[in-house]
Amino acid sequence: MAVDTAKELVITDDSVLHDDRAMNRSDGTWSFRARMRELAPPGVTPAQATYEWLASYGRLQRINGFDVAPRTEVNRLVLCPWMKRTPANACNEDCSTCAANELDLAESPFRLVAIANRTDTALTNSDYAGRAQARLVYTLVDGAADDDASKPMRMSVIFEYLQPESDEALPKIARTWHQLSTFPTFDEPYKAKLAEIMGAI
Structure with missing residues (x-):
């Protein structure tokens, strides 16, 4: 199955970014x-x-x-x-x-703008060689982030999470993220799977 970049690599769909899990007022798990x-x-x-x-x-x-x-x-x-x-x-x-x-x-004036799967970082020659990452990206806005009227400003904050390290773990991590491409839309089952992946990190 082909990689769907929007579903498993850089996730920016509005249904994810506006989900209750991304909201600061509900202390959502992605907030x-x-x-x-x-x-x-x-x-x-x-x-x-x-x-x-x-x-x-x-x-x-x-x-x-x-x-x-x-x-x-x-x-x-x-x-x-x-x-x-x-x-x-x-x-x-x-x-x-x-x-x-x-x-x-x-x-909070920091709004989720992307969830990124960086399994590619495991292939670099950095201090984290062999370790995949998951990242949550936020932008600063000019008001409370949960208010749609608040406009983006020129500041981003990225939280980088190392995923488990072992020769067996990396293929499993890649396969788990790839499962997101099997969902036809960014519906609740998709978001529940994404929450499961992020919750395991």
Whole structure:
């Protein structure tokens, strides 16, 4: 059976991206909110972890041996509008004064735009040679991501997940993703299978 790239390699169909599993307000399994819940370290709330990550863009950082200049617009474009969606924060116009700095992850401005199957990364000569990846790609929007009226902005966030490593695992992973091409449409059975695949990673 031929590979259907839209169904098993780079999945961007609206019925997947608008599914409840992708919604922040329902804490859907494919949502940005769920990613931050998974990544928050012990003793730190997902909202706090998200705030600290974004605030770090506004500071000089050293990454891989290189100085990275502050992205000073992160407060105006991302953090301030997000905090102002929570009235209890009581932020002034530019958020220079707020009663609190709570980010409501249900109102996250990061929207799912793709789920990608990267079994090809197993064939590279990188540090992850032999390991397939699954990726979830999000774009920043100018409001709550679940609101259709919110428009995309110039920022993307990609979460990369390594899949199991063994000589036996890689063919099995490829076959499992390939099963998605057997579904005639992006219907609920298709999405349930996709959720099963992503849930096993």
